Amino acid sequence: MNREKIKEQLSEHFSAWEELTETEQEDLLANSQLVEYKKGVNVHGGDTTCAGLIFILDGSLRTYMLSEEGREITLYRLRHGDICILSASCVLSTITFEVHIDAEEDTKALLVSSSHFSDLFEANKNIQCFSYKLATERFSDVMWAMQQILFMSMDKRLAIFLWDEIASQSAQEKPKLHYTHEQIAKYTGSAREVISRMLKYFSDEGIVTVSRGDITIINKPKLRSIIA
Amino acid sequence: MNREKIKEQLSEHFSAWEELTETEQEDLLANSQLVEYKKGVNVHGGDTTCAGLIFILDGSLRTYMLSEEGREITLYRLRHGDICILSASCVLSTITFEVHIDAEEDTKALLVSSSHFSDLFEANKNIQCFSYKLATERFSDVMWAMQQILFMSMDKRLAIFLWDEIASQSAQEKPKLHYTHEQIAKYTGSAREVISRMLKYFSDEGIVTVSRGDITIINKPKLRSIIA
Numbered sequence: 001m002n003r004e005k006i007k008e009q010l011s012e013h014f015s016a017w018e019e020l021t022e023t024e025q026e027d028l029l030a031n032s033q034l035v036e037y038k039k040g041v042n043v044h045g046g047d048t049t050c051a052g053l054i055f056i057l058d059g060s061l062r063t064y065m066l067s068e069e070g071r072e073i074t075l076y077r078l079r080h081g082d083i084c085i086l087s088a089s090c091v092l093s094t095i096t097f098e099v100h101i102d103a104e105e106d107t108k109a110l111l112v113s114s115s116h117f118s119d120l121f122e123a124n125k126n127i128q129c130f131s132y133k134l135a136t137e138r139f140s141d142v143m144w145a146m147q148q149i150l151f152m153s154m155d156k157r158l159a160i161f162l163w164d165e166i167a168s169q170s171a172q173e174k175p176k177l178h179y180t181h182e183q184i185a186k187y188t189g190s191a192r193e194v195i196s197r198m199l200k201y202f203s204d205e206g207i208v209t210v211s212r213g214d215i216t217i218i219n220k221p222k223l224r225s226i227i228a
Numbered sequence: 229m230n231r232e233k234i235k236e237q238l239s240e241h242f243s244a245w246e247e248l249t250e251t252e253q254e255d256l257l258a259n260s261q262l263v264e265y266k267k268g269v270n271v272h273g274g275d276t277t278c279a280g281l282i283f284i285l286d287g288s289l290r291t292y293m294l295s296e297e298g299r300e301i302t303l304y305r306l307r308h309g310d311i312c313i314l315s316a317s318c319v320l321s322t323i324t325f326e327v328h329i330d331a332e333e334d335t336k337a338l339l340v341s342s343s344h345f346s347d348l349f350e351a352n353k354n355i356q357c358f359s360y361k362l363a364t365e366r367f368s369d370v371m372w373a374m375q376q377i378l379f380m381s382m383d384k385r386l387a388i389f390l391w392d393e394i395a396s397q398s399a400q401e402k403p404k405l406h407y408t409h410e411q412i413a414k415y416t417g418s419a420r421e422v423i424s425r426m427l428k429y430f431s432d433e434g435i436v437t438v439s440r441g442d443i444t445i446i447n448k449p450k451l452r453s454i455i456a
Contacts, residue, residue, distance in 0.1 A: 129357040
């Protein structure tokens with residue numbers, strides 16, 4: 001991707017871009033690099049701390065919390081045009097927690113080094129404002145995920161239901177169930193919308209695939225891990 | 229509390245205060261009112277939406293999520309000198325979730341109306357920046373709470389709760405707390421039976437003694453060791 005194309009992308013997706021001076025724009029480009037994260041690679045957290053500000057050009061990054069025992073909780077996903085700020089959380093003094101970020105697909109991005117971003121952040125009030133605002137968007141994403149996960153612990157209830165149902169098909173690697181969301185809601189004491197949303201979540205997590213009236217379990221160990 | 233005293237408080241705890249023009253300061257005071265929330269009163273969420281920006285002068289506000297079945301998850305508490313921004317979340321377009329805020333004690337506060345705060349927010353970039361930054365502090369608080377709730381075993385959560393609660397009584401060798409198991413369950417996002425069982429365990433371990441409505445911490449180092 002050439003320089004002009006990158007500038008175009010920044011201008012389109014980075015709302016603070018136009019508020020930078022021409023020198024600041026040039027400096028930012030000079031301190032950025034095009035990177036490619038292979039699917040499954042850890043981008044931030046774990047061994048890599050504070051990678052920098054990441055402009056996603058293509059692919060998908062998944063942000064999650066990790067317990068000491070290795071349990072993961074997906075918080076949100078970012079895709080083309082999104083900017084990942086928590087990979088530069090060391091620059092924002094008010095962000096005192098750590099998350100993990102993995103490439104969920106092969107991902108191309110523009111990475112602004114933390115050290116340069118830090119300098120720019122200190123020098124430019126607009127960038128500060130932009131960064132905090134962006135972080136509050138992620139706050140909203142996280143709260144949405146928490147609503148899903150915490151209440152009813154519906155993920156667990158649904159997982160238990162599915163697990164029990166496939167018990168009779170234990171020989172099959174990818175067992176298939178024939179239920180409407182309405183039926184599952186009835187059996188688990190929930191609401192249809194909740195089941196649909198939760199199946200969507202399971203689907204995003206690669207646990208099931210859902211097609212009209214069919215639910216196929218594609219990752220049994222992962223389904224099991226939710227119950228445990 | 230007189231006007232000068234209020235200005236003093238604002239100057240001390242409201243970091244954007246000095247960045248307001250004199251007119252903006254006067255307007256803010258003119259559009260504020262001293263309020264008193266009785267213990268247990270709902271301040272925001274439920275019937276009251278977007279109360280406004282709340283400067284806590286005395287007392288304590290508890291922010292929590294509420295499930296459809298009425299289960300509460302405490303996210304954080306704010307006290308004297310803190311500013312509550314989520315009670316003015318309607319002003320911040322990036323905050324798309326709802327929380328509930330209750331007075332946990334009799335609480336005195338200065339309330340800036342949402343409509344005035346909204347005008348100021350639109351007119352003054354410093355206030356925007358301040359507000360987003362403040363919201364990211366709450367983001368950190370929430371992530372901390374989530375770590376507790378999602379990943380920690382209940383003994384650790386209960387120990388942290390007790391430890392935080394006795395912090396104000398640090399001089400006492402055997403601090404005493406007045407909570408029902410039901411209340412603790414509510415504050416820690418657990419169930420009453422779980423708390424009762426866990427307190428029994430703590431009691432057996434010689435960490436606390438439990439009598440009707442009273443929990444006395446008799447071995448602080450041991451309580452501390454559960455958290456570490």
